[in-house]
Amino acid sequence: MAEGLRAWAQYLALVGAVWVCSQSAQAVTVLDDRQQKVQIAQAPQRIVSLLPSLTETVCALNQCDKLVGLDRYSNWPESVKSVPRVGGGLDPNIESIVALKPDLVLAAGSTRGADRLQALGLNVLRLEPRNHADALRVWRTVAQALHVPTADSDRVWQGIQAGVQAAVQSLSPVARQQRVYFEVSPAPYGASESSFMGETLSRMGVGNILPASMGPFPQVNPEWVVQARPDVIMAGDSSRASMLQRPGWSRLPAMQGQRLCVFKQGDSDMLVRAGPRMAEGAQLMADCLNRAAAQTDIGEKR
Amino acid sequence: MLLTLGLSVVLLGTAAGSQGWQAWWSVGADAVSHQIVWDIRLPRSLGAWLGGALLGLAGAVAQGLFRNPLADPYLLGSASGASLGVGVYLSLWGGSAWAMNAWLGLGLTGAAFVGAVLAVVLTLLLARGVQQTLRLLLAGVVVGVVLGAVTSLISLLQPKVLQAMQGFMLGSTAFVSWSACATMAAVLALCLALAWVFARVLDALSLGEATAQSLGVPLPQARMALVGVISLATGAAVAHIGLVAFVGLAAPHLVRSLVRCTHAWRLLLSALMGGALLVLADVVARVLLAPQELPVGVLTAVLGGGYLLWRVYRDADSGVRS
Amino acid sequence: MSAALQTWQLSADLGGRRVLQDIDLQIAAGRWTCVVGPNGAGKSSLLKALAGLLPLSGQVLWQGQPVASLTRQQKALQLSWLGQGEASSLDLRVWDVAMLGRMPHQSWLAAPSAQDAQMVEAALRATQAWDWRERTLGELSGGERQRVLLARVMAGNAPTLLMDEPLANLDPPHQVDWLEQVHCLLAQGTTVVSVLHEIGMALHADDIVVMREGRVVHHGAGRDAATHAAIEDVFGQRIRIHALDGQWVVLPRLGGAITSID
Numbered sequence: 098m099a100e101g102l103r104a105w106a107q108y109l110a111l112v113g114a115v116w117v118c119s120q121s122a123q124a125v126t127v128l129d130d131r132q133q134k135v136q137i138a139q140a141p142q143r144i145v146s147l148l149p150s151l152t153e154t155v156c157a158l159n160q161c162d163k164l165v166g167l168d169r170y171s172n173w174p175e176s177v178k179s180v181p182r183v184g185g186g187l188d189p190n191i192e193s194i195v196a197l198k199p200d201l202v203l204a205a206g207s208t209r210g211a212d213r214l215q216a217l218g219l220n221v222l223r224l225e226p227r228n229h230a231d232a233l234r235v236w237r238t239v240a241q242a243l244h245v246p247t248a249d250s251d252r253v254w255q256g257i258q259a260g261v262q263a264a265v266q267s268l269s270p271v272a273r274q275q276r277v278y279f280e281v282s283p284a285p286y287g288a289s290e291s292s293f294m295g296e297t298l299s300r301m302g303v304g305n306i307l308p309a310s311m312g313p314f315p316q317v318n319p320e321w322v323v324q325a326r327p328d329v330i331m332a333g334d335s336s337r338a339s340m341l342q343r344p345g346w347s348r349l350p351a352m353q354g355q356r357l358c359v360f361k362q363g364d365s366d367m368l369v370r371a372g373p374r375m376a377e378g379a380q381l382m383a384d385c386l387n388r389a390a391a392q393t394d395i396g397e398k399r
Numbered sequence: 400m401l402l403t404l405g406l407s408v409v410l411l412g413t414a415a416g417s418q419g420w421q422a423w424w425s426v427g428a429d430a431v432s433h434q435i436v437w438d439i440r441l442p443r444s445l446g447a448w449l450g451g452a453l454l455g456l457a458g459a460v461a462q463g464l465f466r467n468p469l470a471d472p473y474l475l476g477s478a479s480g481a482s483l484g485v486g487v488y489l490s491l492w493g494g495s496a497w498a499m500n501a502w503l504g505l506g507l508t509g510a511a512f513v514g515a516v517l518a519v520v521l522t523l524l525l526a527r528g529v530q531q532t533l534r535l536l537l538a539g540v541v542v543g544v545v546l547g548a549v550t551s552l553i554s555l556l557q558p559k560v561l562q563a564m565q566g567f568m569l570g571s572t573a574f575v576s577w578s579a580c581a582t583m584a585a586v587l588a589l590c591l592a593l594a595w596v597f598a599r600v601l602d603a604l605s606l607g608e609a610t611a612q613s614l615g616v617p618l619p620q621a622r623m624a625l626v627g628v629i630s631l632a633t634g635a636a637v638a639h640i641g642l643v644a645f646v647g648l649a650a651p652h653l654v655r656s657l658v659r660c661t662h663a664w665r666l667l668l669s670a671l672m673g674g675a676l677l678v679l680a681d682v683v684a685r686v687l688l689a690p691q692e693l694p695v696g697v698l699t700a701v702l703g704g705g706y707l708l709w710r711v712y713r714d715a716d717s718g719v720r721s
Numbered sequence: 722m723s724a725a726l727q728t729w730q731l732s733a734d735l736g737g738r739r740v741l742q743d744i745d746l747q748i749a750a751g752r753w754t755c756v757v758g759p760n761g762a763g764k765s766s767l768l769k770a771l772a773g774l775l776p777l778s779g780q781v782l783w784q785g786q787p788v789a790s791l792t793r794q795q796k797a798l799q800l801s802w803l804g805q806g807e808a809s810s811l812d813l814r815v816w817d818v819a820m821l822g823r824m825p826h827q828s829w830l831a832a833p834s835a836q837d838a839q840m841v842e843a844a845l846r847a848t849q850a851w852d853w854r855e856r857t858l859g860e861l862s863g864g865e866r867q868r869v870l871l872a873r874v875m876a877g878n879a880p881t882l883l884m885d886e887p888l889a890n891l892d893p894p895h896q897v898d899w900l901e902q903v904h905c906l907l908a909q910g911t912t913v914v915s916v917l918h919e920i921g922m923a924l925h926a927d928d929i930v931v932m933r934e935g936r937v938v939h940h941g942a943g944r945d946a947a948t949h950a951a952i953e954d955v956f957g958q959r960i961r962i963h964a965l966d967g968q969w970v971v972l973p974r975l976g977g978a979i980t981s982i983d
Contacts, residue, residue: 184691187563187566189573190573190691190692191439192439195439208563212506213574213576314558314559595830599824599829602813606807606809606818606870607804609774609802610802610804610807610809613772613773613801613804614797614824614825615793615824615825655812659857660814661813
C-alpha cells in the first residue's frame with residue numbers, strides 16, 4: 098500500500114513538475130528594438146504583422162497560418178495574399194486590428210500606431226530589421242516569441258545563411274572586382290555600404306561607390322555617380338526612365354547592356370527586405386554581377 | 400443665434416453617432432469588441448471635435464487680431480514649428496534603441512506641441528514684441544518658410560523620416576486616445592476663457608488700431624494674450640491630429656455668413672462650427688473608401704477649398720462685399 | 722476760459738519726417754476749435770498727438786494734467802477720437818459699433834448697462850442711424866458708415882471730442898446735421914476740436930488753428946479778419962473769404978481776375 102502511495106506521489110510530482118515546467122516554459126520574455134521587455138505568455142495563435150520582413154519571417158518559421166492581419170505591403174508568400182489587410186505600417190487601421198483580436202502584433206519601430214495599439218491593451222512587439230545583424234536578432238526574437246523551438250529556428254537560419262554563402266561563392270573572380278551603384282528610388286537615393294543591400298554586396302566582396310559614411314540611404318548627386326563611374330548599376334523599375342534623362346548618364350558604361358540590372362517590383366522587395374529571403378536576394382545580385390562581368394548581350398530577362 | 404449653437408451641437412451628436420451603423424463591419428454580437436470599438440471611435444470623434452474646435456477658435460482669433468478674413472491659425476508659423484518638432488523627434492528617436500520614456504514621456508505629440516509654441520515665440524522675437532500687427536504677420540511668414548525649409552532639409556538627410564512626416568502633414572485622427580482628448584479639452588477650455596476675456600479687444604480692433612487705442616484698450620497685453628491663445632490652441636490641435644487645413648479658415652467664415660454678432664459670440668461659435676466641420680470631415684474620410692481611410696487633412700482641403708471658391712464666385716456674381 | 726488741451730514744445734516724427742515742430746497751443750474748453758491747413762501740414766498728426774496716440778517730445782496737458790500720468794481708461798473717458806480713414810472691418814452691426822464708444826465706461830466683462838443702451842440710442846438717433854441698427858457696416862454706403870462712426874464717438878459722452886475729417890462722404894444735409902450736433906455738444910460744455918477740409922464749414926468754428934508744414938501759423942477767433950487773412954495766405958491766396966448773410970463763404974480766386982460780388 099505504501100509502495101502504491103509512494104509511486105502515485107512520485108507520479109503526481111512528476112506530472113506536477115512537467116506541468117510547472119511546461120507552464121513556465123510557455124511564458125517567454127523577449128526584448129524588442131527599444132530593449133523593452135515584452136512578455137508573451139503562450140504561443141500566439143492570432144498574429145497581426147505590420148512589416149513585410151516580419152511577415153516573411155513568420156512564414157519562414159512555418160507559422161504562416163497564424164497570421165490574421167497584414168499591412169498592405171506584405172506580399173510573400175502567395176498564401177498571404179488572402180489574409181485581410183489592415184492599413185500600412187505607418188497608418189494602421191486601429192479598429193480593424195483590434196477587431197481581429199490578435200494576441201500578438203508585430204510592428205515596426207516606434208510608430209504612433211504601435212503606441213495606440215499598446216495603449217488599447219494589445220501585445221505589441223516592435224522590431225525593425227535594417228541590416229544583417231538586425232536580421233539575425235529579429236529572427237531569433239520572433240522565433241522565441243512564437244514559441245518555435247530554438248533548434249528548428251536555428252536550422253532554418255543556417256539554411257538561409259548557406260544560401261547566402263552559395264550566392265557569394267557563385268561569383269566569378271571578374272564579377273567580384275566590380276564596383277556597384279545601387280539605386281533605391283529615382284530622387285535619386287542610393288544604398289550605401291551601411292544599408293542592408295550594401296551589406297549583402299560587402300559580403301560578396303563587391304565594392305560600393307557609396308561609402309558607409311554617407312549614411313544608409315543618401316540622396317546622391319547624379320553627377321557624382323558619373324564621376325565615380327560604377328561598373329554595374331542596380332535599380333528598380335521606376336528608376337530606369339529617369340536615369341536616361343540625367344546628364345552624362347546615357348554614356349556611362351554601366352548603362353549599357355547587362356551592366357544595368359533593372360529589377361521588377363517583386364524582385365526589388367526580395368533585395369531590400371532584411372528578412373528570410375536574403376539568400377534569394379543575394380543570388381539575384383550575384384546573377385546580375387556575373388552577367389555584367391561576362392558582358393554578353395543576352396536579352397534582358399529577369 | 401442660439402439656433403446656430405444648437406445646430407452645431409446636434410451636428411456633432413449625429414456625426415459621432417452615425418459611425419455606429421455606417422461601420423464597415425457589424426459589432427452587434429460581440430459585447431467586448433463593441434466596447435473596444437467605442438473605446439476607439441468615441442475618443443477619435445471627440446478628438447476630432449476638440450481639434451476642430453481648437454482650430455476654429457484659433458482661426459477666429461487670428462482673423463480678428465490681424466483684421467484679415469484670410470488669416471488662418473497657422474499664420475504665426477505654428478504649423479511649420481510643429482512639423483519641425485515632429486521631424487526632429489523622428490530623426491533623433493525614430494528607430495533607435497533609446498527608451499522614449501526617458502524624455503519626460505513626451506513623445507511625438509509633445510514634440511509637435513513644443514515645436515509649434517517655440518515657432519510662435521520665435522515669431523514674437525523677430526517682430527520684437529506685438530507692437531505692430533504687420534510686423535508680426537511678416538515675421539510669422541518668415542518663420543514659417545524658414546522652419547519649413549529646415550524640416551525639408553531634415554527629411555532629405557534622413558529619408559526614413561519622410562513617410563512618417565507625410566502622414567503627419569496630412570492629418571489624421573486615428574491615434575487619438577482618451578488622454579489626448581483630455582489634454583485638448585483642457586487647452587480648449589483655457590483658450591476659450593482667455594479669448595472670451597479679450598473678445599472686446601477684437602471688437603475695438605475692428606475699428607482700427609489707433610481707434611482701439613483711443614478707446615483705452617490695453618493693446619500690447621491683449622495682443623500677447625491673443626497670440627498666446629492662437630499658439631496654444633494650434634499647437635495642441637496639430638500635435639494630436641496633425642496639420643489639418645482650412646478648418647481654421649472656413650469655420651469663422653461660415654459663422655460670419657450665418658450670424659451677425661460681436662466677437663464674444665463669434666469666437667465661441669467658430670469653435671463649435673470648427674468642431675462640427677472636422678467631425679463631419681472625419682466621418683466622411685472614414686466612410687468614403689471603407690475599409691481604407693482617407694487622411695482627414697486631404698478631405699478638409701478639398702471641402703474647405705471648394706467652399707471658399709463657391710463663396711468667391713457667389714460674391715462676384717451678386718456684387719455683395721463679403 | 723480754462724484750457725482743455727495744452728501743448729508745450731510739442732514735436733513729433735512720423736516715418737523719419739518731422740510732422741510737428743515746436744507747437745505751443747492752448748485749446749479753450751467748451752469751445753469749438755477747427756484746425757485747417759494745406760495737405761501735409763500735420764493736422765491729423767496734431768490731433769493724434771493731442772489724443773496721445775503718437776510718440777512725441779514735449780508735453781501735452783489735459784485740463785492741466787500731463788497725458789503721460791493718466792491711465793488708459795482715464796484717457797479714454799476724457800477724450801474721444803475719431804480718425805480719418807481708419808480701416809475698419811465691415812461685419813459688425815451698427816448698434817455694436819456705437820456700443821464700442823461706451824467701452825471706457827464699461828467694466829471689463831460686463832454686459833452693456835441700461836445707461837449704455839440709452840446713450841447709444843441717443844447717439845444713433847442724433848446721426849439718424851437708429852433705423853439701421855441691425856445692419857452691418859458692410860451694407861451701408863460711405864456716408865451712412867461715417868454717421869455710424871460719428872455716433873460711436875458721441876456715445877462715449879467724453880468732455881472732449883477730437884474729430885479728423887468728420888464730414889468725409891457726408892452729403893450737405895448731413896453736414897448741416899453735424900454742425901447742429903456740434904452746437905448741441907457745445908451747449909453741454911463739450912470741447913470740440915476738428916480737422917476740416919471744408920473751409921466754409923470751418924469758418925463756423927469759435928476758434929481756428931491755421932497750420933503749415935508742421936507749425937501753427939495762426940490761432941484766433943473764427944470771426945476775426947486776421948484769421949481769414951491767415952487762411953487765405955496759407956492757401957497761397959488761391960481763395961477769398963467773403964461775408965454773406967451773416968455767414969462766411971469761400972470763393973476761388975481765379976487766375977488773377979478779381980470778381981466782386983458785393
